[in-house]
Amino acid sequence: MKNNKDLEEVLINKKSMDELIKMKIEKEFQTEISASRHKKTKKIITDIKQVPKDKLFSKQAVFKIYNRQTGTESTINGIQAEGMLGLQNSERTKLLNGEITSFATDDTYIKFEKICLIS
Numbered sequence: 001m002k003n004n005k006d007l008e009e010v011l012i013n014k015k016s017m018d019e020l021i022k023m024k025i026e027k028e029f030q031t032e033i034s035a036s037r038h039k040k041t042k043k044i045i046t047d048i049k050q051v052p053k054d055k056l057f058s059k060q061a062v063f064k065i066y067n068r069q070t071g072t073e074s075t076i077n078g079i080q081a082e083g084m085l086g087l088q089n090s091e092r093t094k095l096l097n098g099e100i101t102s103f104a105t106d107d108t109y110i111k112f113e114k115i116c117l118i119s
Contacts, residue, residue, distance in 0.1 A: 043117045049098030051115050056096060057082035060116050066109040081110055 045051050055061065061078030076084075084105055085092050091103045095112070102111035 040118050043119065044114055045117065046114045047098075048095070048101050048112045051098070051112075052117075053096050055115060055117065056112075058115075060118075062113045062115065064111050064113045066111075067107060068109065069107050075113065076110075078115075081112075084108065084110055 048056070051061070055078075057078040059077050059079060061081070063076050063078065063081040064073060065076050065081075065084075066073050082092070085095075085103065086105075088103065091100070094100045095103065102109065104110070
């Protein structure tokens with residue numbers, strides 16, 4: 001079907017296939033240049049209520065984790081935090097709704113810190 005359209009264009013426009021390919025490449029190049037000029041904005045959200053629900057447990061989210069046994073503190077991403085939730089579905093729902101910002105497991109305390117969204 002695509003080849004038929006290309007052939008129709010050649011016959012209608014009386015242009016060679018090489019010219020059509022060249023025009024198409026130039027058009028794609030121009031769209032890439034215009035897309036690259038568009039500056040991407042970086043938005044950091046620290047209030048869990050403002051975080052989109054589908055982004056809370058993603059790589060962009062940052063959670064602080066405190067290990068009670070060793071007394072150490074580190075950071076994890078949202079995917080790891082969701083894994084640590086395990087079967088605590090009520091806690092997961094409360095986090096998604098913004099009702100709570102932290103949860104605990106046997107040995108750790110996990111708290112939402114921030115999320116960095118790029119648009």
